[in-house]
Amino acid sequence: MIEIIAFDADDTLWHNERHYDEAKEKFKQILTRYHDPEWVESRLDATELQNLKRYGYGIKSFALSMIETAIQLTEGRINGNEVQEIITIAWAMLEKPMDVFDGVRETILMLSEQYKLLLITKGDLFEQEAKIARSGLGDFFDGIEIVSEKNPAAYDAIIKRHQVVPRSFVMVGNSLKSDILPVLEIGGLGIHIPFETTWVHELVPESELEGKDFIRLTTMAHLPALLASL
Amino acid sequence: MIEIIAFDADDTLWHNERHYDEAKEKFKQILTRYHDPEWVESRLDATELQNLKRYGYGIKSFALSMIETAIQLTEGRINGNEVQEIITIAWAMLEKPMDVFDGVRETILMLSEQYKLLLITKGDLFEQEAKIARSGLGDFFDGIEIVSEKNPAAYDAIIKRHQVVPRSFVMVGNSLKSDILPVLEIGGLGIHIPFETTWVHELVPESELEGKDFIRLTTMAHLPALLASL
Numbered sequence: 236m237i238e239i240i241a242f243d244a245d246d247t248l249w250h251n252e253r254h255y256d257e258a259k260e261k262f263k264q265i266l267t268r269y270h271d272p273e274w275v276e277s278r279l280d281a282t283e284l285q286n287l288k289r290y291g292y293g294i295k296s297f298a299l300s301m302i303e304t305a306i307q308l309t310e311g312r313i314n315g316n317e318v319q320e321i322i323t324i325a326w327a328m329l330e331k332p333m334d335v336f337d338g339v340r341e342t343i344l345m346l347s348e349q350y351k352l353l354l355i356t357k358g359d360l361f362e363q364e365a366k367i368a369r370s371g372l373g374d375f376f377d378g379i380e381i382v383s384e385k386n387p388a389a390y391d392a393i394i395k396r397h398q399v400v401p402r403s404f405v406m407v408g409n410s411l412k413s414d415i416l417p418v419l420e421i422g423g424l425g426i427h428i429p430f431e432t433t434w435v436h437e438l439v440p441e442s443e444l445e446g447k448d449f450i451r452l453t454t455m456a457h458l459p460a461l462l463a464s465l
Numbered sequence: 466m467i468e469i470i471a472f473d474a475d476d477t478l479w480h481n482e483r484h485y486d487e488a489k490e491k492f493k494q495i496l497t498r499y500h501d502p503e504w505v506e507s508r509l510d511a512t513e514l515q516n517l518k519r520y521g522y523g524i525k526s527f528a529l530s531m532i533e534t535a536i537q538l539t540e541g542r543i544n545g546n547e548v549q550e551i552i553t554i555a556w557a558m559l560e561k562p563m564d565v566f567d568g569v570r571e572t573i574l575m576l577s578e579q580y581k582l583l584l585i586t587k588g589d590l591f592e593q594e595a596k597i598a599r600s601g602l603g604d605f606f607d608g609i610e611i612v613s614e615k616n617p618a619a620y621d622a623i624i625k626r627h628q629v630v631p632r633s634f635v636m637v638g639n640s641l642k643s644d645i646l647p648v649l650e651i652g653g654l655g656i657h658i659p660f661e662t663t664w665v666h667e668l669v670p671e672s673e674l675e676g677k678d679f680i681r682l683t684t685m686a687h688l689p690a691l692l693a694s695l
Contacts, residue, residue, distance in 0.1 A: 289556065290525055290559075291589075291591025291592070292591070295523075295525040295526060298529060299528060299529065299555075302548060303549070305545070306545040306546070306548060311546035311549065312544070312545060313544070313548075314541055314542070315535070315536040315539055315540075315541035315542060315548070316536070316541035318532060318536060318543075318545070318548055319536045319541065322529065322532065322533060325529075329519060359589065359590065359591070360589065360611060360612075361521025361522075361613045362521070364613050381590060382590075383590050383594050
């Protein structure tokens, strides 16, 4: 018996990665007179990954990584006005209107009448709360859990707190690494709804999926019918 | 009957403001050839306050505010190497060893045998989790709540989640604004343990304290005896 349906937020309920991609384009333009765009992007990706342990996820971390990359790539020649342009890219990201995927609102509304719904998102607490508020979807959820890392221990704590057994817990998300594999590990059910682009940090090699049972849907709109059939 | 004792973390259990003060000194040194230190500090304070709504609390926010202030104060003339020096200040803050106040560990250990203990801290989720882990105090708490803002609604949600009545909930902290007044507002008990310095953003005018009942202790070590006497 399924009791709780938990949803990832970024790129599951609404666009997120797109805003990072747009920001990277603007960043590359600022550095265009120093380096070619591919090199700038690969350096930025490397700095970001390296800084995850230092800063955690989110736009502020991304802003600091952009600035650090710009300094390195210009050997310190970048000036204050250009750094301000980079900061302004981050400001625009922090204020982006929420772009909720088609069919998400209806599906969430429908499921909220029958199940306990949770929102489980990793990343920056302040930024994620602001996005949930702006999305207008917060009220449909019985609980919102913002964790710094989506690992089996984090899911286990959530399940215990909500006093259900793992088998009655379903996680819906676009990331195999964060939303599906750790939930399978603790005995929950995973429903993968892939998104067009996946952040390089979230990619999982095929070999890690061997012998793993999970469901893959093309769209959130198919979720109520699937749940009814389980 | 008191059931839950909740503690603020920064400048209640361990030093925090001190690290910001040290960082500000280093920041003023970097800008010393552009402006006098008092002006630099007042501009930084203003930028920080203005950015709270944009970024939330924490070291990453502070880093971005330092950079922004440096750009403004140099009219964009600050160079990449100087910006990197500012980023390095933030890195040092993120790695500071935890400086737990005298008597705190013993008090927490003692109280944990008798009460349900919570840690309630506002700020950056990633940074606060890292600090709790480094402090070695995490295991003494039955729950850790990291909220983006400490207002009556946040405390109310915590109390409801832990299924106690407000009168059995005690909050211990150094900030009247964040730890005491909102808790009094929902009917809980507030125990104020002032710290030597209080961030300007957290100051409360005397007039707002009129008619408010709360307890003030000079040190955490007096807490067990006080609780026993209630």
